[in-house]
Each structure stands twice: as C-alpha cells, then as structure tokens.
Amino acid sequence: MAEVDLIAETAERLLADFATPQAADAAENGVFPDALWRAVEEAGFLLALIPEEAGGLGVDPESAAGLLRRSAYHAAPIPLAETMLAARLLAQAGINLPAGPLSLACGDVELTPVPSGWRVQGKATRVAWGAQSAALVVVTAQDGRAHIALVPRDGYAATAGRNLADEPRDDLSIAADIPPASVAASPVDAEGLLWRLAALRAIQMAGAMERALDLSVAYAGERSQFGKPIGRFQAIQQALASAAGQVAAAVSAASLAAEAVVNDGENASLRAAVAKARCGEAAGSVAGIAHQIHGAIGFSHEHPLRLVTRRLWAWRDEHGPEAFWNRRLGEAALAAPGGSLWHLITAA
Amino acid sequence: MxxxxxxxxxxxxxxxxxxxxxxxxxxxxxxxxxxxxxxxxxxxxxxxxxxxxxxxxxxxxxxxxxxxxxxxxxxxxxxxxxxxxxxxxxxxxxxxxxxxxxxxxxxxxxxxxxxxxxxxxxxxxxFFCIGMSEPDSGSDLAATRTRARPVEGGWRVSGAKLWTTYAHKSHYMILFCRTSDEGERNKGLSQFLVEMTTPGVTVRPVCDISGAHHFNEVHFDDVFLPADTLLGTPGQGWAQVMNELAFERSGPERFLSSFTLMDEFSKVVRAEPTSGGTEAVGRFVAHLVTLRRLSRSVATRLQAGADPTLEAALVKDLGALLEQDTPEIVRRHVAAEPSAEAPDDFAQALAWTIQNAPAFSLRGGTREILRGIIARGLGLR
The missing domain is CATH 1.10.540.10 (Acyl-CoA dehydrogenase/oxidase, N-terminal domain)
Known part of the structure; x- marks a missing residue:
C-alpha cells in the first residue's frame, strides 16, 4: 500500500505543477509539453510497467491504474500510456528502450530481411503522437507470427490528424532499414495489442470522469442562484449522485483493466473488454451530467471542463467503442462451457 | 479528488x-x-x-x-x-x-x-422479518409512530408496521419503535426482539400488484414485551438501525434480482444468435462483472470492520438501475409475451421480473434516499 501512495503522491504533485490547463491549451495548438515530459521521465513513470528485475518500477495494478487515472485527471497532453506500454513490450521482446515519447501501433506493415537487418515498410493510421514521438513501436505479422519492430523517427513520415479532443492522431507512412536488434518476436499479437490499448484508454477515461465529477461538485458549491449554492438543490444533488455512481463503476472497471495489463494471464482480454465497454458507457453519462451542472460557462472554451469531457468523447470510441467490446463479451459468454452466463462472470 | x-x-x-x-x-x-x-x-x-x-x-x-x-x-x-x-x-x-x-x-x-x-x-x-416501515414512515424512518411505553417488568407496545415481508412465516421481528419523545427526532428510538406469537400481535396480508402475498401489516395492540426483549441500548435504535442497513444494502442481491431473466435471455440468444442480442448479453456481462467487483470490495471492508455506508449506497443504486433495465432491454431483442403460464423459461422469467422491477429501487432504501446519502458523501449536504 505504501508503494501505491508514493507513486500516487509523486504523480499528483508533478502533474499539478506541469500538466496545467495552459500546457493542455498549448498542446491543442501543437506545442509538445517538454517540461512535463521531462518530469514524467525523471520520475521513472515511463518504466512503471516493466518488472523490477528488468530495470523498471514493476508497479502493481492499483498503482498503474492510479498513475494513469491521475494523468488523465489533469488532462496531461502526453503519450504516457502509450509509452508505458511500448516500453513494457520492448523490454519483453529484449529490444533496447530509446529515449523520448513513443508511438505504438499495429499497422499494415511488412518486414523484409535485408543485408543490414530488416526493411520495414507500410502504413499505420490514427497513431497517438505519431509526428511528435521519438520512435514508433509497431506490431506486425511476419510469416504468420507476430513481430515487434522499433522504427526511429526518421523512418516514417507523418500526416497530422487530431481526435475530438485535439490530441494528435497521425497517419504514418513507414519506410526504413533497421538493424537486427530492432526487430524481435512480439510478446503480443495485433489482438493482444488492441485489448491492451483499450484497457489503457479505459483507465484514462476513469481518471477523466473523476475530474469531471470533482469540477462539478466544486462548481455546485460555488455557484449561487436563487440565493443559495445550486448544490443545495435536490435536483442537482441527485444528478451528481448519479454521476458519482458511474464514476465508481468506472474506477472499479479501471482496476480490472490494470490487472489485465499488469498481470496478463487467463481472462485478461475479457477484463479489458469489460473495462472499455463499462467506462465507455459511463463516459457519456458523466460528461453529460457535468455539462448540465456547469451550465453555459462549462460550455465555453476558456473553462477547463472541456479538457476532460472532449477527451471522454474521443477516448470512448478509440480502440473499439462499447458496441465492439460488448459484442466480444457476448460472444465469449455465449460460447462459455456449461452454457451459463454466470460461469464467465465469476471467472472474469 | x-x-x-x-x-x-x-x-x-x-x-x-x-x-x-x-x-x-x-x-x-x-x-x-x-x-x-x-x-x-x-x-x-x-x-x-x-x-x-x-x-x-x-x-x-x-x-x-x-x-x-x-x-x-x-x-x-x-x-x-x-x-x-x-x-x-x-x-x-x-x-x-x-x-x-x-x-x-x-x-x-x-x-x-x-x-x-x-x-x-x-x-x-x-426466520426473521424487519419491523421498520410504517404507514406514515417509509423513507423517513424517524417518523415512526409505533411506541413502547416502559411498564413494570417491561414495555407496552402500540402501533402498526407495514410492508413487512414474510411476517406471516417468521418466528421473530426486530421491531424499531419510539421509546421517548425527548431530544431530536432520531433520538428516543429503540429496537426489540419480538416473538411473532406474542399475544396482541396481529398479522394481516397485503398483496402486491401481481396479487402475490409476501407483504403484511403487523399490528401491535397494547402488546406486553418483557424487559429482556429490548435489543441493545434504549434510545440508540437509530445508530443500530443504520448499522443494520449497511449490511442490507451492499450484498449481491442488490444487483442479481434480474439474473434469471438475463440467463434465460442468453440461452435464447445462444440458440438463435443476433448481433444485437449478443451485444446485449455482453453489456450485461460488463455491468455484472463491474458491480460484482464493487460489491465484493464492500464485503472486503465489512470483513475489516469498516463502515461502508456510502459505498453500499453506491452499489445498491447502480445495481437497481441494471436490474430494472434488464427486462426493458431483453424485450427489444426477443419477441415473447411475458407469462407465468407460458411453457418457455424466458417468458416466465420476463413475467416475474417486469412485475417486480418497481420494487428494486424502493426496498432497502429508495433511489432518492440512496442518492441523498451519496450526495452527502460528496459534501453537498
């Protein structure tokens, strides 16, 4: 438990200092928050998902969830989740970790042996921080087996794109010759990468929802109408209580997602599916209530509420929306041995 | 945060x-x-x-x-x-x-x-029944009017309890009533251990909307309760009953009331899969796995001797939403007339669940009361 608190406290202090609304605003205009990134790197957070024996922090699931929830709480405009996962996969594959932010993709990419190592060629779309990353980690099938390759920044061209929250989601055109040490058998296949990315988004959504709720509760206490704080009205209290229920569910689902990523193991992909579907559903409800409570001011560009609500609307559809993951879960439940829904539920 | x-x-x-x-x-x-x-x-x-x-x-x-x-x-x-x-x-x-x-x-x-x-x-x-609700005391438990007066060797009780589930089949009731008018309204309340065969206790059936008999009204007509039937400390009934409610609100029964219907629905979809049906089954799984984790967390805290009143209210509120959504969702995917007489299991489960769903957000604390507790937890009241 001490470890949970230490990482959470460090993250909270650092994010409060560097992940400011100004940094988030600037990031929406394409400015990468270098100071924030350096602070996160120096704290060792990029190595959070790498086991201690491999030189990482080896954090437990609750710490991993806490760290990513907090980064989303502050709308930190950096590829922390992507870099954490990419670093873990590189470590598992035995590829040396480069410095700087990493992009992570599973693309339509071909690996061909060349005298100097491998030629990597292809495309990856909607890649988080594709243009601003220091390198790309790509998972691809080669001769029917999953491979992982580390491509330096000069090995791909980026066409800038943005998600609904103005986070960079770039299309990459990859063409590079990379040394043998930059390619290895991948610890995950395309499917395994997808559910891990979905799990990380679920955790981020939980953190963004916590912020939306906190902003709303604070605003309800400050904003007076009809001679009293609006939080004194039962209608407002009931709406916020309803949002709190969704946030509690999301935080719990985020813990499941972290267990899936950190512990892996049997049913990990099911846990990730549960988390992405449940957090995605909660996201729309919590964002809606937060805006209703905030009234017109929360709908203005100058108000920080948008930093989390726009992310929620973007993130719930990234790496598979609720419909996609619910269908996966339904298929697993219907195929479960014993013909009972219950057996799957108790196993997950 | x-x-x-x-x-x-x-x-x-x-x-x-x-x-x-x-x-x-x-x-x-x-x-x-x-x-x-x-x-x-x-x-x-x-x-x-x-x-x-x-x-x-x-x-x-x-x-x-x-x-x-x-x-x-x-x-x-x-x-x-x-x-x-x-x-x-x-x-x-x-x-x-x-x-x-x-x-x-x-x-x-x-x-x-x-x-x-x-x-x-x-x-x-x-077997036990709960002696809390009264005709004029539902969500507002402190409005209880059933009263116990101290007499030689014990107490004399007059009043009536309502919505008393299975009072007619129970051996005991834990009676919550007023024993004093002094102080604030949630003071002067106490609990008693009442044998249902005690002279002066009368049980009358109250049927639910489907005609089923599980509720009752229980009348106390100047009932003598010996001193040793007092449960706990006189005047501390409010604190005792709040502790009781933490146990009442957090268990798996607060999100599994519609589970038979979900399971029967999944069997129908398994036999004739549709995209929408499969997705609906998956959504039930996502919700149940999440709720179960929340509810098991509360059990973990009860084990540690904590007071999870707020967390129990959150679980019960979320659970009732899912339980009540269930019949509304499954009927979008399967055409079946809800009927207890139908030969097929899905139609039978649907019949019971539709008619009982209104109670899911009433019993054990209404949705509005639970959300009031949550709002207090958020610092709004």
Whole structure:
C-alpha cells in the first residue's frame, strides 16, 4: 500500500505543477509539453510497467491504474500510456528502450530481411503522437507470427490528424532499414495489442470522469442562484449522485483493466473488454451530467471542463467503442462451457 | 479528488473450492425448478430448502462457532450467497435473519439472546422479518409512530408496521419503535426482539400488484414485551438501525434480482444468435462483472470492520438501475409475451421480473434516499 501512495503522491504533485490547463491549451495548438515530459521521465513513470528485475518500477495494478487515472485527471497532453506500454513490450521482446515519447501501433506493415537487418515498410493510421514521438513501436505479422519492430523517427513520415479532443492522431507512412536488434518476436499479437490499448484508454477515461465529477461538485458549491449554492438543490444533488455512481463503476472497471495489463494471464482480454465497454458507457453519462451542472460557462472554451469531457468523447470510441467490446463479451459468454452466463462472470 | 473506498477484493483457493461445492449442491437441488420459480430467488420462500442450507453450514457462516457459525470470512459467505442467487435458489425464508437480524443480535444482543436464537438461525430453523416501515414512515424512518411505553417488568407496545415481508412465516421481528419523545427526532428510538406469537400481535396480508402475498401489516395492540426483549441500548435504535442497513444494502442481491431473466435471455440468444442480442448479453456481462467487483470490495471492508455506508449506497443504486433495465432491454431483442403460464423459461422469467422491477429501487432504501446519502458523501449536504 505504501508503494501505491508514493507513486500516487509523486504523480499528483508533478502533474499539478506541469500538466496545467495552459500546457493542455498549448498542446491543442501543437506545442509538445517538454517540461512535463521531462518530469514524467525523471520520475521513472515511463518504466512503471516493466518488472523490477528488468530495470523498471514493476508497479502493481492499483498503482498503474492510479498513475494513469491521475494523468488523465489533469488532462496531461502526453503519450504516457502509450509509452508505458511500448516500453513494457520492448523490454519483453529484449529490444533496447530509446529515449523520448513513443508511438505504438499495429499497422499494415511488412518486414523484409535485408543485408543490414530488416526493411520495414507500410502504413499505420490514427497513431497517438505519431509526428511528435521519438520512435514508433509497431506490431506486425511476419510469416504468420507476430513481430515487434522499433522504427526511429526518421523512418516514417507523418500526416497530422487530431481526435475530438485535439490530441494528435497521425497517419504514418513507414519506410526504413533497421538493424537486427530492432526487430524481435512480439510478446503480443495485433489482438493482444488492441485489448491492451483499450484497457489503457479505459483507465484514462476513469481518471477523466473523476475530474469531471470533482469540477462539478466544486462548481455546485460555488455557484449561487436563487440565493443559495445550486448544490443545495435536490435536483442537482441527485444528478451528481448519479454521476458519482458511474464514476465508481468506472474506477472499479479501471482496476480490472490494470490487472489485465499488469498481470496478463487467463481472462485478461475479457477484463479489458469489460473495462472499455463499462467506462465507455459511463463516459457519456458523466460528461453529460457535468455539462448540465456547469451550465453555459462549462460550455465555453476558456473553462477547463472541456479538457476532460472532449477527451471522454474521443477516448470512448478509440480502440473499439462499447458496441465492439460488448459484442466480444457476448460472444465469449455465449460460447462459455456449461452454457451459463454466470460461469464467465465469476471467472472474469 | 473525490474518493470512494473500494479496495481490490481478494480471491482465494478456499473460496473457489467452496464455490464448486455450492454449485454441485444446487445442480442437484434445483434440477426441476422452472424459471418462474427461479426468477424470484431471494423473494422465494422454502423453509425446507433453508434447513438444508443450514445443515450444510451455509447460514450464519461468519458467526462464532459457539453460536452455530463456522467463522468463515465475509468473502466466503459472499461466494455462497452469489451462487444461490445466480441459480435462483429460494432463499427468502432465512435471508433476513442471516443478512441483518443475526449480525444485529451478535453486535447488540445479550448473551442469553444470542445463545437462544443464533444457533437456530444458523440451522435454518428460525426466520426473521424487519419491523421498520410504517404507514406514515417509509423513507423517513424517524417518523415512526409505533411506541413502547416502559411498564413494570417491561414495555407496552402500540402501533402498526407495514410492508413487512414474510411476517406471516417468521418466528421473530426486530421491531424499531419510539421509546421517548425527548431530544431530536432520531433520538428516543429503540429496537426489540419480538416473538411473532406474542399475544396482541396481529398479522394481516397485503398483496402486491401481481396479487402475490409476501407483504403484511403487523399490528401491535397494547402488546406486553418483557424487559429482556429490548435489543441493545434504549434510545440508540437509530445508530443500530443504520448499522443494520449497511449490511442490507451492499450484498449481491442488490444487483442479481434480474439474473434469471438475463440467463434465460442468453440461452435464447445462444440458440438463435443476433448481433444485437449478443451485444446485449455482453453489456450485461460488463455491468455484472463491474458491480460484482464493487460489491465484493464492500464485503472486503465489512470483513475489516469498516463502515461502508456510502459505498453500499453506491452499489445498491447502480445495481437497481441494471436490474430494472434488464427486462426493458431483453424485450427489444426477443419477441415473447411475458407469462407465468407460458411453457418457455424466458417468458416466465420476463413475467416475474417486469412485475417486480418497481420494487428494486424502493426496498432497502429508495433511489432518492440512496442518492441523498451519496450526495452527502460528496459534501453537498
């Protein structure tokens, strides 16, 4: 438990200092928050998902969830989740970790042996921080087996794109010759990468929802109408209580997602599916209530509420929306041995 | 940062061995149960089934051995409860005694009360009803008008309780009533351990919207209660009843009330898969897995002796939403007339669930009361 608190406290202090609304605003205009990134790197957070024996922090699931929830709480405009996962996969594959932010993709990419190592060629779309990353980690099938390759920044061209929250989601055109040490058998296949990315988004959504709720509760206490704080009205209290229920569910689902990523193991992909579907559903409800409570001011560009609500609307559809993951879960439940829904539920 | 305390629930091999044992028992016991019998689950009364559970040691599991318990953990007990509910076992007879009356006696009862009653509860032979609601006291529990006056050797009680589930089949009621008018309105309240055969106690049926009889009104006509029927401390009834409600609100019965219908729905979709049906089954899975984790977290905290009133309210509010959504969602995907008479299990489960769903957000604290508790937890009141 001490470890949970230490990482959470460090993250909270650092994010409060560097992940400011100004940094988030600037990031929406394409400015990468270098100071924030350096602070996160120096704290060792990029190595959070790498086991201690491999030189990482080896954090437990609750710490991993806490760290990513907090980064989303502050709308930190950096590829922390992507870099954490990419670093873990590189470590598992035995590829040396480069410095700087990493992009992570599973693309339509071909690996061909060349005298100097491998030629990597292809495309990856909607890649988080594709243009601003220091390198790309790509998972691809080669001769029917999953491979992982580390491509330096000069090995791909980026066409800038943005998600609904103005986070960079770039299309990459990859063409590079990379040394043998930059390619290895991948610890995950395309499917395994997808559910891990979905799990990380679920955790981020939980953190963004916590912020939306906190902003709303604070605003309800400050904003007076009809001679009293609006939080004194039962209608407002009931709406916020309803949002709190969704946030509690999301935080719990985020813990499941972290267990899936950190512990892996049997049913990990099911846990990730549960988390992405449940957090995605909660996201729309919590964002809606937060805006209703905030009234017109929360709908203005100058108000920080948008930093989390726009992310929620973007993130719930990234790496598979609720419909996609619910269908996966339904298929697993219907195929479960014993013909009972219950057996799957108790196993997950 | 808003923080609710939902620690990661533990999972042990002992629990999984117990789960296998319960499943095997239920597979034999419920072989011939129809969906219309399974759907009610913790509303289904079967005294002989409760005795069988008692014989297995699955009632009062967490209590000390000297009172008939087996000193099991809250999470072991949780495994038994959720397996019973998911299978649609008729557990109403002993449910209240096991869930809240027994723990209340353990905490506030005299040694004589515990010795006399707890082993009988654990054996599945002694059933309890809840004496809280009244005609003019529903959500506003402090408005209780039933009154006990101190007299020589005990108390005299007059008043009436309402919505008393299975009062007509219970051996005891834990009566919540006023014993003094001094102080604020949630002061001067006390609890009594009342034998239902006490002279002057009259039970009359109150049928629900489907015509089923489980509710009652219970009248107290100048009933004499000996001094040793007082439960706990006079005037401390409010604190005692709040403690009782934390046990009442957080269990798996707060999100599994529609589970038989979900399970029957999944069988229909399995036989004739559709995209929408499969997605709806998956959504149930996502919600149940999440709620179960929240609810098991609360059990973990109860085990640690914490007071999870706020977290229990969150679980119950979310659980009732899912339970009430269930019939509305499944009927979008399967064309079937809800009917207890229909030969197919889905139509039977739908019939029970549709008609009972309104109660899911009323019993044990209305949605509005729960959200008031949550709002207080958020610092809004």
């Amino acid at each position: 808003t923080r609710f305390d939902f620690p990661a629930p533990s999972r042990s091999e002992a629990e999984e061995a117990l789960r296998a044992e319960v499943r095997s028992f239920l597979a034999t016991e419920l072989t011939n149960a129809r969906a219309i019998d399974r759907a009610p689950s913790w509303s289904g009364f079967d005294a002989s089934f409760s005795r069988k559970l008692g014989a297995r040691g699955w009632i009062g599991m967490t209590w000390p051995r000297r009172y008939g318990g087996r000193e099991a953990s809250f999470l072991e007990r949780y495994v038994v409860l959720e397996e019973l509910l998911a299978a649609g076992a008729p557990v109403a007879a002993h449910w209240i005694a096991d869930r809240q009356s027994g723990p209340l006696l353990l905490r506030y009862g005299t040694e004589a009360q515990r010795e006399a009653i707890l082993p009988r509860i654990a054996a599945g032979e002694c």
